[in-house]
Amino acid sequence: MRSAHHSGDAVGRSIVAALRAAVSVALLSLCLAAPSLAAEEPVQTEASKAQVAKLLDKMGEYYSKAGTLAERRAAFEQLMQQTPGPSKVQIRQVDAGGVAAELIWPARVHYALGKRAILYVHGGGFYSGSLDTHRASAASFAKAASADVLLIDYRLAPEYPYPSQIDDTLTAYLWLLDSGYESGNIVVLGDAAGGNLAIQAVLRQIKLRGPPPAAVIAISAVTDLAATGASITTNAANDPFGNAFQIEAARKAYLGDRSPTDPRVSPLYADMKGFPPLLMQVGSREISLDDTLRLADRARQAGVDVTTEVLPGMVHQWHLFPFWLDDARKSNQRAAEFALQHFADKPRP
Template structure:
């Protein structure tokens, strides 16, 4: 389902205002970049301020009436159900980005809902624990528990689940899939990784702070600080947090989307190569001129909506193939 809508409250929330003529009418990356560069530098903000800035996204990009929100704030699994009208029984288990230290189901509510709407499925956005209060492996443990909960308590068949996530959440999709495989659990139908962070050691060329970047959304110093906040004295190349170094054999089909000029483009490229070499059916899409997780701005950027629709197409194919392979 394609959606073109304006929203209110974005400017007061510290985000670009999609209701201000030029962003809506032209819907170009140049206009978006112009507005993003007006935001305060990430290095000038405290962790609390970064978290608060991210949280205001649910004000900037509110849900529309065709999606029902159900909040789970007690019990072993916390998060949000996003239920589009007429959705199928399939579920997107969405793992939000934020470097493992910021972000929540509220900050990514609009993105998970847009994916669910496009795919005609339900979505559950997990409220996993954040570092540094809850360092590694808290996020991974929570993701595995959530998947088990979907199967055991919510009676969702594994073949009707797709794991999806952006940035750190995209890396968490992969480490969760590996953990599920290692635990001998039936795997979901597919994984979707949007601008995934797959190497917390930030050792790949595109992550070099000396390399020019046209993407205002990732600050190299902040990225490295997030990695250390998550891992403490542990190795940043631990495959349970940096899936680029994991054994990826036996994973379900993967869609990897990344912007051509962003700091994590090599994380995505090398991950796709490693997965393909491990025998995983992997689709890599490198979108030129885009920025980190450009899907976030789908309501003011045509390519954002187009990328979400590509995610929906991939999900439909993966779910159909899984149903044909396992009709029971």
């Protein structure tokens, strides 16, 4: 997400340096909500390191010369076009209260359409990402969680700045309620910038005294647009997608002159009281690592039931690549199980 005035070559050098950085990082904790359930600190396997290295090589092919936000938007689309598409699902285009979206559900016997739903808010720095980049991921969650997934095509910055993205997310959630899904059978899931939007939309729904969803899942979430976390610096050499220039460009495109510490744009500064159960997953190599850890702590202090997972050696939005990363398959399955645990109506065996 470098700003437009930085050259593609400079971005290329930055990414190449990141790709050459050691995949191995310090051991990290898998923090669960209940300390008594805490497991031993996981260590990234050699097989996992090799898989991540191959993924980074593939990413570098598309991002190495993408300097502007528009170029990075196109690079993301091109990268995801090389990945396997969805399978064993039904897909229908829908108008979710004026928000373009796709409703995706498992194509199997004994599946009850219209019972459980996941509202999927894609990532992409507020300025990129689409139905195409996240359709396969949404389909995998539909199958794993035995749920309908509403994948929304919310408006993007800079063409549509804040609060368009949050407006669209909340509109889609209200559309699910109006369509017959009960709040206790809806889980909101967002990755990266989508994690921010998912949390902010639910916070707004709580402030409006409307029924919140059963749970929220935030993967690689951007929770502090002021970028004050220590991992912004300490993970700079480990994260091929994040640096100060990229963060600043995306922030300006999304917020303009609005303060990044406004609790309406950065969940880290918001009052989390009354928030539903929250699962936060993040990779150890991400510059936004502290965005997850600090918000998780803040939410716990507010009485929220929080489960936090830190995945050793994983990069930003690793979960989009379960066909290349064993760790992505495993973490996505845990996320689906989290959704299943919180749906009021459980699926049939």
